[in-house]
Amino acid sequence: MGRASKREEIAEAAFRQFHARGFNATGINDITKAAGVPKGSFYNHFASKEESALEALSRYADTLRFDLLTTPGLPPLDRLRAHFEYLSRDTVDNGFVRGCLVGNFGAEVADHSEEIRSAAKQGFDGWAHRLGLVLAEAQEAGDLDGSLDVEATALFILSAWEGTLIAARVGKSAAPVEAFFQTVFERILR
Numbered sequence: 001m002g003r004a005s006k007r008e009e010i011a012e013a014a015f016r017q018f019h020a021r022g023f024n025a026t027g028i029n030d031i032t033k034a035a036g037v038p039k040g041s042f043y044n045h046f047a048s049k050e051e052s053a054l055e056a057l058s059r060y061a062d063t064l065r066f067d068l069l070t071t072p073g074l075p076p077l078d079r080l081r082a083h084f085e086y087l088s089r090d091t092v093d094n095g096f097v098r099g100c101l102v103g104n105f106g107a108e109v110a111d112h113s114e115e116i117r118s119a120a121k122q123g124f125d126g127w128a129h130r131l132g133l134v135l136a137e138a139q140e141a142g143d144l145d146g147s148l149d150v151e152a153t154a155l156f157i158l159s160a161w162e163g164t165l166i167a168a169r170v171g172k173s174a175a176p177v178e179a180f181f182q183t184v185f186e187r188i189l190r
Contacts (some may be wrong), residue, residue, distance in 0.1 A: 007045040009035040014046075015056040019098050023053055023109045023116075050113055053105065057119050060101040064127070069134050076138040080131065081185055084161065088177045091165060096172045102127075103162040128154045135189075144189060157184055 013035035017026045028049060032039045046052040068083040091099075098104075102123040110117035132154035138144035160180060167176035 005045070006035065006037045006041050010037060010042055010045055011052065011055050011059065014052040015059045015101075018053055018056045018105075019060065019101050022104055023049075050115060053109070053116055054119050057101060057105065057116075057123060061123060061126075066127075066130055069130050075143060076134045076141060077143055077185070077189055080134045080138075080189075081181075084181070084184075087161070088174075088181070091168055091177065092174055096169050099165045099169055100162060103165060124158060128158050131157055138189070153188070157188075160184060 010031060014026075014031045017030050017034055021030070026049075028039060028042050031049075031052065032042050035041075042052070046055070065083060065086045068086060069079050071079050071082070074082070102120050105116050106120040106124070110120055128151070132150045135144060135148070135150040135154055139146050139148065139150065160183070164176045164180040168174065
């Protein structure tokens with residue numbers, strides 16, 4: 001009888017380690033120790049640390065609760081706010097550490113790895129597209145100025161969110177999160 005694959009344990013440990021420590025501060029030993037497997041097991045499932053980082057980005061997307069953006073029965077701007085409220089709770093509840101894995105990898109690795117840069121860009125593009133769809137729905141419902149460029153606004157909101165996470169981590173404070181909500185939802189999207 002063959003041994004069970006440890007890919008899932010390794011992939012999940014890599015995701016947690018990268019999110020908590022970053023790409024450069026995470027070594028293969030850190031991942032395998034967190035997974036409780038021998039170092040050689042890593043290379044049975046991933047060709048490189050970079051490949052496991054790409055898997056981590058995929059797993060991270062599943063944690064962002066994009067389903068909140070399409071919740072039936074809620075007005076579009078309420079869904080948009082619920083999405084960012086979920087993300088802000090995660091940030092505050094985790095003591096202003098970790099941030100956004102896509103943004104972290106984008107800042108830390110994008111200049112050194114074309115594959116990770118491309119995956120991060122794809123992640124941001126998909127996220128901005130989802131936000132743009134919600135903004136377009138709000139325009140159609142008459143809840144948002146029809147002259148607002150929804151694609152540019154979606155990109156701005158996502159960029160503002162990423163900056164908010166950095167400022168919250170640096171200051172270990174919810175003040176940037178509060179400023180994000182006040183500016184985006186009480187000024188720009190009102």
